[in-house]
Amino acid sequence: FDGDTVNLGVLAGEGVSLFTVTVENDVPVQSLTEIRGIVEEEAIDNDRSSGNQDDSDLEGMVEDNDADNRKASGSLDGVVNVGADEEASYSLSSDTSSLDDQGLTSGNQALRYSVEGTTLTGYVESEDAEGLDDEDRVVFTLELEGTNNSKFTFTLDDQLDHARLDNEAGDDSENSLAIDLSGMIVATDGDGNSLVADEGSVLVTVQDDIPALSIDTQTGEAVTTGGVVNEDA
Structure with a gap:
């Protein structure tokens, strides 16, 4: 305690290490955050499909961040924990x-x-079977954009087949189909360490659409209208 000092390098001699400090690299780890989105087929209205508007929305539909219910958008931030490194970027x-x-x-x-850059396209192949082109029928897209590509937008362009609730023909109940996109999401930290999101981390639920009965004002007869009609089905 008298204030004397000693140089450990001189004391140990040249080429001798008295102690070593090891810095462990921080890598991304899966968090408990779950990303959820909801779209509905009845919102489709294009040259291939037209949905039937009704009031039987899935619970949580109004909580979706996008007013267009054929789209679901949100942020991927929080899917992984990057620790001390800079915030994650996504691909x-x-x-x-x-x-x-x-x-x-x-x-x-x-x-x-x-997959082209930051856009994933789910589609039905045309007869040429040469990969995605203008002849194919696009069913949905997933786009990443914004800062670090952390914002996602899922867009439903055509109907998806839903299983019958009762496994019987004539099922007249709207049900839902969950698409697990987790395996497509790659998070990378500031050191270049990457992690693919765990199964179930990023889900988009697609609500089915069914035909509805309306009354022909001229004949008074009930006719079937709406539902997602696909000209290629």
Whole structure:
């Protein structure tokens, strides 16, 4: 305690290490945050499909961030924890096997997937089978944008096949189909360490649409209208 000092480097001698400090790299880890979005087929209105507007919305539909109910948008921030590193940036995986494994179909045709930059497209292949082109039928897209690509927008362009609730023909109940997009989301920290989101982290639920009965004002007869009508189905 008398204030004397000593240089440890001189004391130990050249080339001798008295102690070593190791800095462990911080890597992204999965968080408990779950990202959810909801879209409904009845909101589709284009050259291929037209939905039937009704009041049987899924619970939570009004909580969606986008007023257009064929779109679901939000932020991916919080899906992973990057620790001490800079905030995560997001990208899309080129491996679409996590979507292939879900067996999604539209008009009884299997969906294929294309990733171009920050856009994922789920589509039904035309007869040429040469990858995504103008002849194919786009069913949905997922786009990443904004700061660090942390904002996502899911857009439903055509109907998806939903399982019957009772496994019987003539099922007249609207039900829902969850698309798990987690395996397509890649988070990367400031050091370049990457992590693919865990299964169930990022889900978009698609509400089914069914035909509705209306009355022909001229004949007074009940006619079937609406529902998602797909000209290619």
